[in-house]
Every structure is written in structure tokens, then in C-alpha cells.
Amino acid sequence: MTVQRRFVLAERPVMRAPRASDFRIEEAPLPEPQDGEVLVRTVFLSLDPYMRGRISAVKSYARSVEPGETMVGEAAGEVIASRAPGFAVGDLVRGHLGWQTHGVLPADQLRRIEPAGFPLSYYLGVLGMPGRTAYFALLDIGQPKPGETVLVSAASGAVGQLVGQIARIKGARAVGIAGGPAKVAYCREIGFDAAFDYKDKDKDDAALVAAVAETCPDGVDVYFDNVGGVIHDAAMANLNLGGRVIICGTISGYNRLEQPDMGRRHLRTLLVKRARIQGFLVTDYAAREAEFEADMPNWLKEGRIRYREDIVDGFEKTPEAFAGLLEGRNFGKLVVRVGADPA
Amino acid sequence: MTVQRRFVLAERPVMRAPRASDFRIEEAPLPEPQDGEVLVRTVFLSLDPYMRGRISAVKSYARSVEPGETMVGEAAGEVIASRAPGFAVGDLVRGHLGWQTHGVLPADQLRRIEPAGFPLSYYLGVLGMPGRTAYFALLDIGQPKPGETVLVSAASGAVGQLVGQIARIKGARAVGIAGGPAKVAYCREIGFDAAFDYKDKDKDDAALVAAVAETCPDGVDVYFDNVGGVIHDAAMANLNLGGRVIICGTISGYNRLEQPDMGRRHLRTLLVKRARIQGFLVTDYAAREAEFEADMPNWLKEGRIRYREDIVDGFEKTPEAFAGLLEGRNFGKLVVRVGADPA
Numbered sequence: 298m299t300v301q302r303r304f305v306l307a308e309r310p311v312m313r314a315p316r317a318s319d320f321r322i323e324e325a326p327l328p329e330p331q332d333g334e335v336l337v338r339t340v341f342l343s344l345d346p347y348m349r350g351r352i353s354a355v356k357s358y359a360r361s362v363e364p365g366e367t368m369v370g371e372a373a374g375e376v377i378a379s380r381a382p383g384f385a386v387g388d389l390v391r392g393h394l395g396w397q398t399h400g401v402l403p404a405d406q407l408r409r410i411e412p413a414g415f416p417l418s419y420y421l422g423v424l425g426m427p428g429r430t431a432y433f434a435l436l437d438i439g440q441p442k443p444g445e446t447v448l449v450s451a452a453s454g455a456v457g458q459l460v461g462q463i464a465r466i467k468g469a470r471a472v473g474i475a476g477g478p479a480k481v482a483y484c485r486e487i488g489f490d491a492a493f494d495y496k497d498k499d500k501d502d503a504a505l506v507a508a509v510a511e512t513c514p515d516g517v518d519v520y521f522d523n524v525g526g527v528i529h530d531a532a533m534a535n536l537n538l539g540g541r542v543i544i545c546g547t548i549s550g551y552n553r554l555e556q557p558d559m560g561r562r563h564l565r566t567l568l569v570k571r572a573r574i575q576g577f578l579v580t581d582y583a584a585r586e587a588e589f590e591a592d593m594p595n596w597l598k599e600g601r602i603r604y605r606e607d608i609v610d611g612f613e614k615t616p617e618a619f620a621g622l623l624e625g626r627n628f629g630k631l632v633v634r635v636g637a638d639p640a
Numbered sequence: 641m642t643v644q645r646r647f648v649l650a651e652r653p654v655m656r657a658p659r660a661s662d663f664r665i666e667e668a669p670l671p672e673p674q675d676g677e678v679l680v681r682t683v684f685l686s687l688d689p690y691m692r693g694r695i696s697a698v699k700s701y702a703r704s705v706e707p708g709e710t711m712v713g714e715a716a717g718e719v720i721a722s723r724a725p726g727f728a729v730g731d732l733v734r735g736h737l738g739w740q741t742h743g744v745l746p747a748d749q750l751r752r753i754e755p756a757g758f759p760l761s762y763y764l765g766v767l768g769m770p771g772r773t774a775y776f777a778l779l780d781i782g783q784p785k786p787g788e789t790v791l792v793s794a795a796s797g798a799v800g801q802l803v804g805q806i807a808r809i810k811g812a813r814a815v816g817i818a819g820g821p822a823k824v825a826y827c828r829e830i831g832f833d834a835a836f837d838y839k840d841k842d843k844d845d846a847a848l849v850a851a852v853a854e855t856c857p858d859g860v861d862v863y864f865d866n867v868g869g870v871i872h873d874a875a876m877a878n879l880n881l882g883g884r885v886i887i888c889g890t891i892s893g894y895n896r897l898e899q900p901d902m903g904r905r906h907l908r909t910l911l912v913k914r915a916r917i918q919g920f921l922v923t924d925y926a927a928r929e930a931e932f933e934a935d936m937p938n939w940l941k942e943g944r945i946r947y948r949e950d951i952v953d954g955f956e957k958t959p960e961a962f963a964g965l966l967e968g969r970n971f972g973k974l975v976v977r978v979g980a981d982p983a
Contacts (some may be wrong), residue, residue: 575917
């Protein structure tokens with residue numbers, strides 16, 4: 298008999314990195330869909346840095362997961378039972394199923410995935426939330442112009458690798474910051490004009506500032522910030538007149554959300570450079586998905602966007618993979634393969 | 641015989657407040673205008689916080705004044721000799737004459753003041769640079785909507801008093817932060833919906849945050865920041881979703897421009913609130929002055945904008961008045977009356 302397995306939050310990590318043991322596996326009979334609901338078998342589970350905020354009690358843009366509750370997250374899977382019109386057994390879907398092998402959702406919380414020749418996992422990455430994040434944050438807030446320099450941190454990650462390539466498509470110069478030589482080499486391989494390794498430099502502010510200056514000899518027009526912290530400071534030190542800084546993530550501070558993010562404030566830089574720092578959240582762009590859908594699948598098919606995933610096999614490895622994500626141990630978009638891919 | 645008196649920078653104040661003795665008075669024969677030039681007798685001299693940056697060696701948006709050079713500043717005065725078409729003896733003008741009793745400028749660096757029933761000093765304030773600063777920074781970057789809350793620091797100052805009143809004209813709620821009960825009372829008198837005194841609170845972050853929360857019960861939609869520092873932090877702690885923070889001045893750090901402006905960075909707040917912080921410099925709006933000219937003089941005549949000046953008599957008091965400005969000893973827009981007002 299098939300059972301549902303799920304991870305619930307066992308303990309909130311406070312002022313420390315999350316550990317696999319912060320989550321507890323539970324089993325239950327397979328849930329049955331009620332009228333208007335659909336039962337989905339998870340094929341791929343998305344692991345994303347924002348989840349660190351969800352297991353913190355600090356007030357944010359979304360409700361925190363309480364201990365004992367199933368951990369949240371988006372998944373792509375296959376319909377195995379449906380009591381909703383428009384969804385049939387075998388349909389491929391995505392939705393916020395959480396860290397579960399199977400889940401029931403109301404039909405209006407599921408999105409159908411129409412076969413288009415892409416791997417199913419792509420709908421959790423380049424064709425999903427991270428893709429829309431890179432696309433809308435860079436184009437709508439960053440507004441890169443041809444010839445400008447776009448700097449991005451976590452540049453080989455789910456969002457960063459796309460930011461650099463979209464910047465290039467728009468005629469800008471793309472510069473990446475990544476952790477370790479392999480990730481830096483990958484950035485160059487997919488078309489970044491320059492990239493550097495922040496490791497060994499992140500204890501030395503001046504070295505970071507110099508590395509940005511060296512890779513961005515004309516200064517930084519757009520800084521796509523996925524990390525905050527000292528790398529943010531180094532980017533700010535190289536900001537051009539009219540520069541735009543997109544705060545997309547602050548992962549360097551995710552294990553201490555309970556404390557203010559201390560550091561140089563750069564108010565004076567903003568004034569002198571008439572620059573702006575602006576926060577971004579992808580959910581604000583739900584009404585504009587058609588713009589993304591008109592571009593990204595074509596860019597992928599044309600080979601203008603390349604995309605790297607880091608696929609972990611086995612649902613039971615989810616908590617450990619998540620802990621690794623916060624330490625940068627993944628290389629590319631992190632997903633967990635939970636069940637057989639019907640494709 | 642009339643002589644020209646001027647203040648030159650004697651010593652750069654580094655990591656300290658400026659003192660009157662940082663400037664030295666010099667005398668010279670009255671300069672003679674060459675072809676295309678105009679000799680102006682200063683009537684009013686404007687003293688503004690930005691001048692602190694000009695006597696610092698720290699790189700900024702304008703060249704620093706070097707020791708031995710005449711101190712920069714805008715003045716309004718009367719033409720006493722002209723070798724330029726379009727300017728005649730007795731004309732009223734304004735321009736960057738510096739801290740001088742008399743000065744020669746090329747005609748294209750002078751602006752004629754057409755008599756319109758306003759005091760001459762107004763063209764250095766509400767009808768001049770501070771007026772345009774309040775107008776464009778609030779309307780173009782802050783973009784207050786009816787019913788929103790606009791918070792402004794240095795609220796009884798040259799710019800702040802106008803920001804609150806323009807916010808009210810646009811249907812927003814205006815809240816002021818000022819130093820001392822008299823300035824707070826003035827904010828209320830000219831129509832601010834609420835105001836509070838930051839003194840005695842600026843050593844206590846929680847008290848500042850609470851004072852903002854109390855005067856802005858619906859949160860802060862626009863924070864017009866003239867000061868930076870701990871007041872900035874308190875405003876950020878109360879920022880609403882989609883909030884806009886205008887960095888117009890950072891006076892709390894003007895005596896330590898050589899150091900980074902340390903404090904809470906608030907990157908996380910920007911992300912969570914999808915808010916933005918943006919720097920402003922009035923010179924970027926030179927091409928849009930007609931918008932300002934269409935509104936501000938009418939608002940003044942209609943009594944919709946009230947305006948307070950702090951007029952110091954006597955050119956020799958300029959350095960001391962400037963030192964007081966940096967300590968908030970002025971009450972309203974600070975100007976020095978240098979010579980007899982022809983009006």
C-alpha cells in the first residue's frame with residue numbers, strides 16, 4: 298500500500314544554520330481528494346533559499362511554518378486522482394505541495410504543465426519561480442541598457458545564472474560573483490563577460506572591492522543582489538551614477554534574521570550617485586507572467602539561455618540538501634527527485 | 641572706497657564639526673567686470689547643509705573647496721556694474737557668488753529675479769534650490785498618493801517645512817520630526833498632521849521607533865530623509881509595503897564623511913516591503929524647473945505654503961551661522977543679510 302511521507306518542521310533553527318535534524322519525517326495514509334481537489338504524486342521538489350525565512354519566526358512577507366507543520370515548497374508532479382474538472386490522471390502539474398511525496402490541493406492552486414519538450418524539473422527553475430524572478434527583477438527594476446554593466450551575486454545559482462544571460466541578451470555586460478573555481482568557470486562558459494570567486498576574499502573588504510573594480514572596469518550600473526553582506530558592500534563601493542541595486546535575496550544573513558543586518562549603510566553613496574536600492578518579490582508580478590512566457594521558453598529553445606540543475610535523488614535527502622543549499626554546496630538550481638519521472 | 645570682503649577656507653574640518661575659525665576673512669579691491677560679466681552686490685547669502693560636504697576632501701558629486709579658496713554658496717543681490725547685454729545696474733539676480741560681499745560672474749551663470757512681490761531672500765529658499773529640492777524629490781521620487789503617510793526629518797528646515805506642506809497639498813498625511821518643542825509646534829502650526837521631537841530620543845533606538853509608530857499609526861509610505869543615522873533606522877522600522885525612502889541629505893554624518901555611515905542596513909526590510917531607497921540631487925531637475933515655477937509661487941500667494949526663514953544680520957557672522965546650521969541652531973531656512981535690501 299502506498300503511503301504519504303512528509304517532512305515536518307521539528308525544531309526552529311535560531312541564530313544558526315539549519316540541520317537535517319530540524320525536520321522529522323512522518324508517514325500517513327494516502328490522502329483522498331474531495332470535490333474540487335486533486336491528488337498529486339511529487340516527481341520533483343524545489344529547494345530554494347527563501348525557505349530559510351519560512352522556518353524563522355521573524356515577521357516577513359509570508360507566514361512562518363510552525364513546528365509540527367509540513368514544510369512548504371513548490372513541487373512538480375503527476376495527477377494520480379482527481380475530483381476536479383480540468384484535471385485528469387496522468388496530467389503534469391505544479392503547485393505548493395510542500396515537502397511531501399504526495400499531496401492534495403484544490404484545483405485552483407495547481408498549474409497544469411503542457412508538454413513542450415522541456416524537462417519537468419525546469420518548471421521549478423528556469424521556467425518557474427526562479428526564472429520569473431530573474432526576468433522581472435532584472436528587466437523591471439534593474440532596467441539594464443546596452444553597454445551597461447550588470448553584476449550578480451550567487452551567479453551560478455538558480456536565479457543568478459539566468460540574470461547574467463538575460464543581461465547579455467539585452468546587450469549589457471554581465472559579471473558574476475560565485476563561490477569556488479568550478480562555479481566561476483561555469484559563469485564564463487554560459488557567456489558571462491567576467492566572473493570572480495569571492496571565497497578567500499569575504500574576510501577582506503578591500504580585496505572584494507578590488508575584485509569588483511577589476512571585473513567591472515566601467516563601474517556597476519545594476520547590482521542584482523542575492524546575498525547581502527560584505528559582497529553588497531563591495532558592489533556599492535563600485536556603483537555608478539544612476540545605479541540600480543535589486544535586493545532579491547539576503548542569504549548571507551538568513552541564519553540571523555533575528556538580528557539587524559549590520560554593516561555599511563551607504564546612504565551617502567545613494568545620494569552622491571542618485572542611485573536606488575529596491576526590494577523585489579516575484580509574487581508581485583503574477584499578472585505579468587505572459588511577458589515571461591513569451592520570452593524564456595524561446596530563449597531556451599534557441600540556446601540563448603543555458604541552464605544548470607543540481608538534482609538530488611531521494612525524498613529522504615531533502616533536509617540535508619536544504620542545509621547544503623544555505624552553505625552553497627549545490628551547483629545550479631537545486632531540486633530533489635522524489636519519484637519516477639513520467640516523461 | 642568700497643572693498644570686496646570674502647571668506648576663504650582656512651582649514652578643513654576632518655572628523656569634527658566645523659568652527660568659525662575654519663574660515664578666514666580677506667579683503668580685496670572691488671573686482672571689475674570684463675566683457676560678458678556682471679558685478680553683483682550680495683544682499684542675501686544662502687547657508688545650506690550641503691556646504692559641509694564641499695569643505696570635505698571626500699569625493700562627492702561636486703569638487704571640494706581647497707584651503708585658500710573662496711567658500712562656495714548661492715547669493716541673491718543687485719547688479720552694480722554690467723558689461724553683459726540683458727543685465728543693467730539695479731537688476732536683481734541670483735547665482736553662485738560664494739561667500740563674498742561682491743562678486744563678478746559671467747552673465748550665463750546669473751539668473752534674473754523678476755519682481756513678483758516676494759522677499760528677495762525667498763529666491764534662496766522656497767522659490768530657489770531648497771524649494772525645488774522639496775518639490776521634485778517628494779513628487780518625482782516619493783510620489784505620495786492621497787491618504788498615504790509622508791514622514792520628513794529636519795521638518796522645520798528649509799526643505800522639510802515645504803515637504804510637509806506639499807504632501808498635504810497632494811492629499812497625503814504629513815508627519816514631521818524636528819529638534820525641540822518650538823520647531824515641533826511650528827510644524828503643527830503650518831499644517832503637519834503630527835510631529836515629534838527627536839531630542840532625548842536619539843540615544844534610544846526603541847523610543848525613536850515608537851515615536852514614529854505613534855505619529856504614523858498606518859505606517860510610513862514615504863520617508864523624506866534629510867538626516868540619515870538613527871532617525872533613518874527608526875523610519876525604516878515603520879516602512880510600509882511599497883515604501884519609498886528619499887535620501888536627500890545625511891546631515892547626521894556630515895562631520896564624518898571620511899567614514900562609512902555605519903548602522904543597520906535594512907536590506908531585508910527593503911526586500912520584505914518591496915520598498916526602495918533612492919538618492920536625490922536637485923541639479924538633475926534643471927530641465928524641469930517650469931513645473932516648479934507653475935506651482936510654488938501660486939501656492940505661496942494662495943497661502944497654501946507658509947515659509948519660515950532664520951535671517952542672520954552681518955556678513956562677518958557667516959562662518960558662525962554655518963557652524964550653527966550643522967548643529968540645528970537655526971529655525972527655518974538660514975540666510976545671511978549681507979547688504980541693504982533694495983526692495
